Every structure is written in C-alpha cells, then in structure tokens.
Amino acid sequence: xxxxxxxxxxxxxxxxxxxxxxxxxxxxxxxxxxxxxxxxxxxxxxxxxxxxxxxxxxxxxxxxxxxxxxxxxxxxxxxxxxxxxxxxxxxxxxxxxxxxxxxxxxxxxxxxxxxxxxxxxxxxxxxxxxxxxxxxxxxxxxxxxxxxxxxxxxxxxxxxxxxxxxxxxxxxxxxxxxxxxxxxxxxxxxxxxxxxxxxxxxxxxxxxxxxxxxxxxxxxxxxxxxxxxxxxxxxxxxxxxxxxxxxxxxxxxxxxxxxxxxxxxxxxxxxxxxxxxxxxxxxxxxxxxxxxxxxxxxxxxxxxxxxxxxxxxxxxxxxxxxxxxxxxxxxxxxxxxxxxxxxxxxxxxxxxxxxxxxxxxxxxxxxxxxxxxxxxxxxxxxxxxxxxxxxxxxxxxxxxxxxxxxxxxxxxxxxxxxxxxxxxxxxxxxxxxxxxxxxxxxxxxxxxxxxxxxxxxxxxxxxxxxxxxxxxxxx
Numbered sequence: 001x002x003x004x005x006x007x008x009x010x011x012x013x014x015x016x017x018x019x020x021x022x023x024x025x026x027x028x029x030x031x032x033x034x035x036x037x038x039x040x041x042x043x044x045x046x047x048x049x050x051x052x053x054x055x056x057x058x059x060x061x062x063x064x065x066x067x068x069x070x071x072x073x074x075x076x077x078x079x080x081x082x083x084x085x086x087x088x089x090x091x092x093x094x095x096x097x098x099x100x101x102x103x104x105x106x107x108x109x110x111x112x113x114x115x116x117x118x119x120x121x122x123x124x125x126x127x128x129x130x131x132x133x134x135x136x137x138x139x140x141x142x143x144x145x146x147x148x149x150x151x152x153x154x155x156x157x158x159x160x161x162x163x164x165x166x167x168x169x170x171x172x173x174x175x176x177x178x179x180x181x182x183x184x185x186x187x188x189x190x191x192x193x194x195x196x197x198x199x200x201x202x203x204x205x206x207x208x209x210x211x212x213x214x215x216x217x218x219x220x221x222x223x224x225x226x227x228x229x230x231x232x233x234x235x236x237x238x239x240x241x242x243x244x245x246x247x248x249x250x251x252x253x254x255x256x257x258x259x260x261x262x263x264x265x266x267x268x269x270x271x272x273x274x275x276x277x278x279x280x281x282x283x284x285x286x287x288x289x290x291x292x293x294x295x296x297x298x299x300x301x302x303x304x305x306x307x308x309x310x311x312x313x314x315x316x317x318x319x320x321x322x323x324x325x326x327x328x329x330x331x332x333x334x335x336x337x338x339x340x341x342x343x344x345x346x347x348x349x350x351x352x353x354x355x356x357x358x359x360x361x362x363x364x365x366x367x368x369x370x371x372x373x374x375x376x377x378x379x380x381x382x383x384x385x386x387x388x389x390x391x392x393x394x395x396x397x398x399x400x401x402x403x404x405x406x407x408x409x410x411x412x413x414x415x416x417x418x419x420x421x422x423x424x425x426x427x428x429x430x431x432x433x434x435x436x437x438x439x440x441x442x443x444x445x446x447x448x449x450x451x452x453x454x455x456x457x458x459x460x461x462x463x464x465x466x467x468x469x470x471x472x473x474x475x
Contacts, residue, residue, distance in 0.1 A: 002253065003441065004029065004244050006230050007260035009037020010210060010427050011417035014066065014434025015258050017213035020220040022442045027222060027254075028214065029244070031229035034207075035214050037260075038388055038418065039427055041205025041329075044381055045295050048329035049337055051383060052291050053306040053320045054206040055080065055199040058428035061463040061472070062435055068470055070209040070216075071202055076326040077467045078201045081303055084146060085319075086310040088370060093308055095146060104145070115139030129394055130162035149310045153317040154343050155391055156287060163392040166424065200465040203328040206427075232269025233257055233413065239272065241413035256441050260417030260430075262286060262387045267403060270410075277406045280399040284422060286387035288351060290342040292362035295379040299323050299336050301372045314365050315350075316340040335378065340366060343389070355382040390422040404450055414440065416449055429453040 003019055005012045008030035016026040034040045039054045055078070058064050084091040092099045101109035116139035123136050130151060134143045143159075151159055151166075202208035214224050234243040234251065241257045259266050267273055267281040306320040320339040323330060340362045344351045350358060359380030366372060400422055407415055416433035418425040425433075429452055436447035462473040 001255045003027070003256045003258065004252065004254040005258045006244070007037065007417060007419065008035045008210070008214065008224070009260055009417055009419070009430065010039055011420065011430035011434040012258060012260040013210045013213045014431045015416065015437045016217045016222060018435055018438035019442060020217040020222045022438070024442065025221040026217065028217065028224045029228045029230050030224070030226055033226040036207030036210040038385065039206045039210065041207035044293055044337065045379060047322065047331050047333050047337055048205045049293060049322050049339065050206045051385065052289065052339060052341055053318070054427065055201065056206065056427050057199045059462045059464065060428060060432060063428045063431050064463050064465050064470055066431065066435065067209055068465060070212045074203045074208065075200050076203055077198055078305065078325055080197050080199055080305060081324070082306055082308065083304050084310050085307045085369065086145065091146070100146070112139060112141040115141040128164050129160050130164055130167050131159035133164035133167040146310065149312050150308055150317060153315070154287070154389070156343065156345055157391070157393060161394050163394050163396055166392045201326055203326055205329055230261060233259060233266060235270060235272045235410055239409060240411045256412045256414065258414045258416060258437055260420040262419040263403070263415070263422045266415070266420070273406065277403055280402050283399045284396060285345070285391040285393065287389035287391050288344050288346065289385040289388050290344065290350060290358060291383045291385070292340045292342070292358055293381040293383070294338050294340070294362060294366060294377050296336045296338055296372050297376045297378060299334065301336055301338070301375065314368060316342055316362065316365050319371070338366065358382050387419060390418065390424060392424070414449065421450065423453050425453050
C-alpha cells in the first residue's frame with residue numbers, strides 16, 4: 001500500500017512514524033526543509049530555539065507513550081512560569097485571583113469584584129462570542145484588563161467578532177470563582193486543566209521527537225521529501241483520493257493520502273469540489289505569525305518561560321525567554337535569546353516590511369518594556385509563519401461544517417493537524433490525530449478524526465510524564 005503524507009508537522013510525522021512501524025513505507029512531502037511544523041527547532045547563534053514557545057503536555061496515555069518512545073531520557077521537567085505583563089506589572093497566568101486583585105490595587109480590585117457580581121445577578125446575553133463568554137465568567141472590568149487587548153492582538157478582530165469556541169478550547173470552564181477556589185485550595189486535584197505548572201521538554205528543543213520520527217521512517221524504508229510543496233490532491237471519478245501533483249507538474253499515485261496542508265490550499269486544488277464548498281472555504285481565514293529573535297547580552301532578564309504582553313502600547317503579544325527552558329539548548333552561551341511575536345494578516349504592513357524594519361521595531365518595543373534594563377541587543381533574526389492560526393470568527397462553523405462534510409465524502413483522504421483540520425490544536429491533539437489516522441489506514445479502524453480537540457475524550461488510559469518516566473493515573 002502506497003501512502004503519501006503532506007506536511008512534516010507533529011500530525012503528519014506521527015502518522016508516518018506509526019505506519020512505518022507497522023511495515024508500510026510512507027512518503028512525507030514537506031514544503032520547507034525543516035521538520036516539526038510549528039513545533040520545529042533550529043540552531044541560531046550557537047543555541048537552539050523553537051518557533052515560539054511550545055510546551056508538551058498531555059493526559060492521553062497513547063500520546064505520552066509515543067512521545068517518550070522517541071525521546072527516551074533526553075528530556076527535562078520544566079517548572080512553568082508564564083505571566084501577564086500589563087502596565088509594567090506582572091500578573092500570574094493562568095489568573096490567580098489574589099495575585100490579580102492585589103496587583104490591581106484596592107480601588108480597581110473593588111470595581112472588578114463588583115463587576116463580577118453584577119454578572120452573577122444580571123448576566124449579559126450569551127451571544128456565542130468570546131466577549132460574552134468571558135464577561136459572564138469574569139465581569140467586564142477583568143475582561144477589559146486581561147482578555148480583550150491580548151485576544152485582539154492575536155486575532156486582529158474585535159472580541160465581539162471572535163467565536164466563543166476559542167474560549168471553550170483554551171480557557172475551558174475557568175471563571176473568577178474557580179480561580180479563587182484554586183488559590184485557596186490545598187489539593188492540586190481541584191486545579192483546572194489549564195493550570196498545569198510543569199511540562200516535559202526535549203533537551204534539544206521541541207522539534208527533537210519529530211526529527212527522530214522522520215529518521216526512523218527513513219530507516220524503515222520510507223521517504224522524506226524536503227522542499228517539495230504539493231500543488232493539489234487528485235480525486236478520481238469514484239471520489240477517491242488517488243494521487244498528488246507536485247508544483248513541477250509531476251503526478252504520483254497513492255492508495256491513501258494524509259493531508260496536513262492548510263485546508264484552504266487543499267480545497268482550492270480539488271477539481272471535484274463544488275463551487276459552494278470553495279466559496280465557504282474562502283470565507284475562513286488564517287492568521288500569520290512573525291517571530292523576531294533578539295540576541296541580548298547577559299542572562300537573568302526575567303524568570304518566565306514566556307510572557308503574555310497585554311499592554312496596549314506594544315504591538316508584540318508574547319515574549320519568550322529561551323534561557324528559562326533547559327540549559328542544554330543554551331549550549332553554555334552567556335547571552336540570552338528572546339523572541340517577540342507579532343500576529344498579522346497577509347495585507348497588514350508588518351507582513352510586507354523588510355526584516356530589518358521588523359527587527360528595529362522589536363528592539364524598540366523590548367526596550368519599552370524595561371525587561372532587559374540597559375542590556376545590549378546584539379543581533380536580530382526574523383521567522384515568518386504563514387497561516388498558523390485558524391481564525392474562529394463568529395459564525396465560522398457555518399462555513400467550516402459544509403467543507404468538513406464534503407471532505408468526509410472523499411475516500412482514502414485523511415485530513416489532520418492544525419492547518420489541515422482548521423483546529424486550534426496543541427501538539428498532543430495533532431499527535432493523537434496522526435496516531436489515529438495511522439490506525440484507520442493500517443488496522444481498518446474508523447476513528448472520527450474531526451472530533452479531536454472538540455469532544456474527543458475516548459482515552460483508554462490516562463497518564464502523565466514525570467522525571468521518572470510514564471506515570472499511569474489512578475494506578
């Protein structure tokens with residue numbers, strides 16, 4: 001059986017790895033020359049960095065077992081510290097009620113609490129937007145302080161235009177009352193899922209497991225085609241995915257095709273897709289990311305893995321300090337690499353600007369934060385990532401659902417990954433998609449891949465990764 005896998009991100013590489021172990025010889029086609037997708041790592045200034053901050057965490061035993069299988073003992077357990085930076089003040093993230101209210105001061109805290117209780121007595125209507133979802137759980141004042149500015153930086157649209165699905169996936173059921181309970185609770189078992197305070201991290205960057213998976217695939221007879229973007233997937237008269245066409249026009253036949261290419265690229269290339277399906281797909285948008293890496297003299301600038309930047313006078317939305325992950329990636333360097341993220345659409349000016357202009361902007365904004373005092377910025381480097389965030393604009397499901405329904409009708413086509421399925425996946429979601437796609441092909445199973453990261457909770461066992469290895473829960 002010939003199997004093509006489009007994209008070398010966590011989902012596609014995992015699928016290839018599992019299929020190779022089962023005796024198949026999958027072929028991976030990657031548009032760039034890098035492995036790992038959004039979770040890839042690369043060397044910069046004699047250190048190792050990731051494409052922004054990527055922490056691995058999962059409760060799924062299958063996912064954890066696979067991750068450890070590839071990493072072995074080459075990982076560290078990192079104590080997570082991520083805070084919100086707002087008006088030159090640090091607030092714990094996820095929000096800790098006591099910390100937030102103390103930092104805001106007595107007067108503002110009183111107004112925030114009153115605003116919260118007003119929502120308990122006279123809640124606004126839940127209109128399906130991110131704003132109504134958050135306001136009902138935190139009140140208007142905390143929403144304006146801790147959610148509005150950052151979310152609008154990330155998505156480039158008003159919180160009234162952002163679907164509540166983003167909150168449901170990322171904030172879950174967290175509320176001010178639950179944050180208060182977490183603050184006063186002794187038992188960690190009451191912590192909300194987003195309050196994970198440790199995570200496993202590969203000693204040579206988040207991309208290490210995927211690089212090792214690809215090496216295993218090629219060792220077992222599979223192929224990795226770097227710098228080989230795919231123009232389109234070809235569907236035959238029986239509505240079966242049967243081939244791929246490369247950008248140079250070469251057509252390669254396959255029995256199964258696993259696609260993690262951006263969904264709009266996939267649908268646009270399907271000659272069999274009806275006009276209304278292509279019209280629905282055209283209404284769905286992706287958001288781009290620009291990551292600016294700055295080499296800063298010295299270390300100890302701030303202790304966080306990353307900071308969420310809520311200050312309205314700064315365009316950057318997140319700052320990562322790679323000094324604070326694990327010492328192996330710093331390679332004994334005495335300097336620190338900080339990464340500032342900017343989010344934009346294709347038509348935005350920053351996406352069109354030259355790298356030098358963007359680096360100067362990042363330098364200026366970093367100095368404005370006061371985080372590095374008078375330390376010198378030695379060098380800058382820019383990475384541009386197209387279409388990395390599927391935009392959950394209000395009503396997006398009305399356009400996404402018919403596209404998904406159509407893609408389901410194409411046999412032997414398996415759509416996975418953040419790009420491919422238009423889902424705001426974490427690494428573990430994409431790994432699980434790859435695992436289950438491989439089982440569908442090799443073992444004839446019928447996992448519904450579209451359920452993952454929505455209501456998919458079919459975990460046979462739950463576990464966590466500790467310093468000692470895999471630890472089954474409730475064992």
